[in-house]
């Protein structure tokens with residue numbers, strides 16, 4: 403069967419690319435090996451889909467080519483996606499730091515994208531296993547449901563995270579097959595695992611959450627940190643996991659916004675135990691474990707001025723060296739991907755293989771937590787859709 407555009411991947415970027423190409427009158431076919439359209443959109447944001455952020459800029463993305471995102475982000479703003487939701491009567495709200503979520507279910511976003519695709523006659527072939535891709539004048543895709551020929555081929559297969567939802571490395575293999583480079587791939591926006599020593603002391607705190615500031619190499623994130631039975635999770639940890647390199651440590655400020663030294667000095671003559679005082683600001687179980695790992699809790703009048711200073715420093719800068727990050731089945735996204743130095747930033751098209759496009763997470767573009775990954779999928783899918 404011949405068509406104008408073949409898109410592999412019925413996810414966020416593939417759907418956006420399809421509907422934009424369809425609006426231009428292109429004949430579009432989407433192939434996906436799973437039975438469901440937009441599976442990751444559906445589970446995103448805990449089922450409420452943090453679909454974008456009011457403030458999106460290139461600073462919110464990691465890539466070996468940091469300027470790459472500028473053109474696509476300038477052409478597809480958060481307001482564009484919000485306008486689509488308005489048109490479809492889908493209510494949403496803002497949470498902290500500009501994050502926009504659906505009021506009801508993320509399914510509404512999938513339904514909207516599918517309805518927009520259907521309006522411009524995009525065809526879907528689901529449960530379609532791809533066995534070979536080649537270029538023979540046209541692009542040829544051999545599948546379990548027949549052979550398809552297209553003028554343009556869009557590889558919108560996403561990253562490696564959540565293989566249970568259909569993630570595969572196909573996009574990277576296609577890039578390599580056509581002589582393009584792929585940067586190293588790592589799980590990102592993922593929990594971090596404690597070292598064995600820390601696990602013994604802090605593993606039993608599983609379930610405790612604190613508002614803290616995580617700092618690493620000049621970056622800092624103030625959000626919740628959650629103790630798990632394997633290590634640390636929560637938004638601040640997921641953020642830092644994208645930057646963290648094995649063998650290095652980050653710091654945790656357990657009392658952000660409070661001058662711990664002044665707070666301790668106020669009580670320096672008191673017989674109150676350190677743990678009791680810290681319990682005014684932190685969960686008692688955390689304080690107990692933290693004191694065990696750092697400074698034994700004694701009456702405050704037994705610490706020297708130097709010790710109080712050291713305690714304050716540790717509370718604001720608890721140094722943690724994780725053993726590792728959790729793998730792709732717990733990661734929200736993949737760090738790294740198809741090297742953008744071989745891709746047009748305006749068209750998402752390979753600069754060496756005309757007609758071959760790579761929008762979305764398959765590229766070496768990774769957003770911070772907060773709606774930036776889906777926004778990249780919309781913006782890059784839209785950019786590709788204007789040219790395919």
Ligand SMILES: Cc1cc2nc3c(=O)[nH]c(=O)nc-3n(C[C@H](O)[C@H](O)[C@H](O)COP(=O)(O)OP(=O)(O)OC[C@H]3O[C@@H](n4cnc5c(N)ncnc54)[C@H](O)[C@@H]3O)c2cc1C
Pocket residue numbers: 410411412413414415416433434435436439440441442443445446447448451452453454530531532558559560561563564567568569570571572733734735761762763764772773774775776777779
């Ligand atoms: C649990 C979770 C929560 C998330 N929450 C958010 C959030 O709230 N906000 C946010 O911005 N981002 C979030 N993300 C990230 C976001 O979902 C992705 O970055 C985004 O969906 C990427 O879009 P994409 O089109 O590149 O890939 P995807 O949406 O992953 O789509 C890829 C498609 O390609 C198909 N495919 C893969 N391999 C093959 C193959 N071999 N043959 C055929 N088809 C194939 C897949 O089945 C899938 O349908 C979350 C991710 C996860 C895992």
